[in-house]
Amino acid sequence: MARDKAKVEAVADEPPKKKKGKLFLVLGILLALGGVGGGAAWYFTQSDTKSAEHKEKKPQPPVFVTLETFTVNLQADGGGEHYLQVGIDLKVTDPTVVDMVKLHMPEIRNGVLLLLSSKSAEQIASLEGKQKLGAEIQEQVNKPLNTNVTGGKGVTGVFFTSFVIQ
Secondary structure, rough: OHHHHHHHHHHHHOOOOOOOHHHHHHHHHHHHHHHHHHHHHHHHHHHHHHHHHHHOOOOOOEEEOOOOEEEEEEOOOOOOOOOEEEEEEEEEHHHHHHHHHHHHHHHHHHHHHHHOOOOOHHHOOHHHHHHHHHHHHHHHHHHHHOOOOOOOEEEEEEEEEEEEEO
């Protein structure tokens, strides 16, 4: 019993333990807030950089020029007379090319008209024939635009908006 009494007195004589739990709690909260603040700062600085890069690399919307409808006689292929009525839209590289197309419109229409009238109904009736015709029209339209001088700017696509063979 004397031992138990000595232990009780020894425990009573010790100074009360400081509560380290509150200190750790406060330090933990401060550390967490610092981490969240640092992470937020990093996130917002990175997203600003990415959005600035994204704005610089944002592709330009496509620009189209609509040509008036062409109606031509096709070459006779033994089956009688055939007519072609076609609507064409040209996809151009940028708005400055639109002005060049308008400036050279008589030359462009003449070239396309001669090209269309040189075809027979059999040549342009198939999908491959239409695709080949589109490539030929693109080449014909780019001639007066002189794409070698303008740094390759010109017509990049030809789209048929209507295509009727009679």
